[in-house]
Amino acid sequence: MEWSHDKLIDMLRTMWLIRAFEEKAEELYALGKVHGTMHLSIGQEASAVGAVSALRADDFVLSTHRGHGHCIAKGADLNRMMAEFMGKETGYCRGRGGSMHIADTAGGNLGANGVVGGGLPLAVGVGLGLKMQKRSQIVLCFFGDGAANNGAFHEALNMAAIWKLPVVFLCENNQYAISLSVKKAIAIEHIADRAAAYGMPGITADGNDVLAVHEAVSQAASRAREGAGPSLIESVTYRWRGHSKSDANRYRTRDEIEAWKARCPIQRFTARLIADGTLTEEDADKLRQEAYAVVEAAVAFAESSPEPRLETIEEGVYA
């Protein structure tokens, strides 16, 4: 694949933005500035960025509870994202949704989802609508290894396949659904192998290699756009943090976590870009610092934003 210099830099920048946003989210949570729960994708940035960077700007994305990365990769305004995270009126969902429901419909992000697998049937509908409207866009549907064991997955893949819908199903296999290891949850080796059962291509990609994910999704996206139907891509990765705010990590070992940390997708990509001369160490450092600065600015924006007014509490249930 041919890579433009700017595109590569942009991918790295986006990965840093995700990392910075989530480290900040974690900190704000610890400080008691946000309530509820949140699911961090630290360690999985290559998956979000590799996949979304293979789309056209006007394509659609359906995201998950672990969706900050997808949202940022889709080009969200970090100010409005952070404001949503902090429950402010200026947030993407006017503070009604929070971390688990951030959506940027105007930007093609049709929403994170609190229900595991909840986005999969929606992808069928979006794909069907695009096809009926004869539009050239496609929809990329993220979901986890855990979601692949819900009935929704099987219904959605089959329907998308029989109708040749412009959908790319992207399974982020981060090895666990909360505490349940994918090895105990699935009796076959690769989730991508399930594609055969529905008559679509299945690809297992190294989810910590941003370019590998990009390539796999690019192929699937072309196929979807040409009317040849959906594909299933399994992006093999790992979440460094606990499942959510409350997780004692009883189900995995420190060694395992450390081994995956050694495969940090950002460091890997940075090293590669430095090695091939795309970037100097200084450039890389600057990108990182800029990302953290953007996030600081987003926090300032969110903190100075107004809370939703109580009088508006019943607004917005119906159109």
Place this chain on the structure above:
Amino acid sequence: MREITYAEAIREALREEMRRDERVFIIGEDVGVYGGSFGVTLGLIEEFGPQRVIDTPISELGIAGAITGAALIGMRPVGEIMFMDFCTLAMEQLVNQAAKIRFMFGGKATVPFVLRTPAGSGTGAAAQHSQSLENWFVHVPGLKVVMPSTPYDAKGLLLSAIRDDNPVIFVEHKLLYKVKGPVPEDPYTVPLGTAEVKRQGGDITIVATSIMVRRSLEAAERLAHEGIEAEVVDPRTLKPLDEATIIRSVCRTGRVLIVHEACRTGGFGGELAAVIAGSEAFDYLDAPIVRLAGRDIPIPYNRTLEYHSVPQVDDIIAAARRLVHGAA
């Protein structure tokens, strides 16, 4: 008496019943080493092993089917759905299968399971993790619906639910898990279908469910300072409903305030109001029956909005005052 938390009381019931009856097993998402999303089943896999504390994939319909099928052939499963919101995914097996099997088969089969699930808002988990959907189940003949408000009731009712020969939906409240209360160490059960007067008073009857019992009791203490004595009645089991205890109380006080967290429209309060209005208590009513319930909105994320989505102690006090003193 010894005090333990609501979560501990539930765990204790599970442990005791699993020791007593080998047909009892636990099945659900992350119920093993993780101990369940709210830590209720912590430690049980260590005692009973993975054959009797079964971690499932994220397959709610599968869980509902597994407990129904196993119950049908003589097991006594206790399933867990991590959040009540996800019962929506299990509805087919619960509503069309489990609830109807006994009747459809002419009484020739039993489906003795318990499905435990946490409901309610107040944790900042937003619209898809905060619902109170108990009335969906109340509407289905064949299912029993239990909603304990204290550790004592949680333990006693869960034991009865496991021993009951019907499918029982056991609705816990997330904000109650860490609440402590007296629970005897000696064996006891609380029968299904019995309400309890949690506080006596002659001026107004407050019928409340789940966490609203706690809030109503707090409201009642404060109301007492202003001379209003509220009687707080906890149905404990929504189905079967102990109508007599509720009606008796309303006959005494002549005023009734119904409090629940679930959305007002189609909520259990409507059923309670109809039961009261259709009973001999009608003649004793000095004021219209008042329902205080969750607003008809999905639960918002923002902390303040979330707080004001469902009845709080101050709302209960204000509603009780209005009822007793007349609309002011």
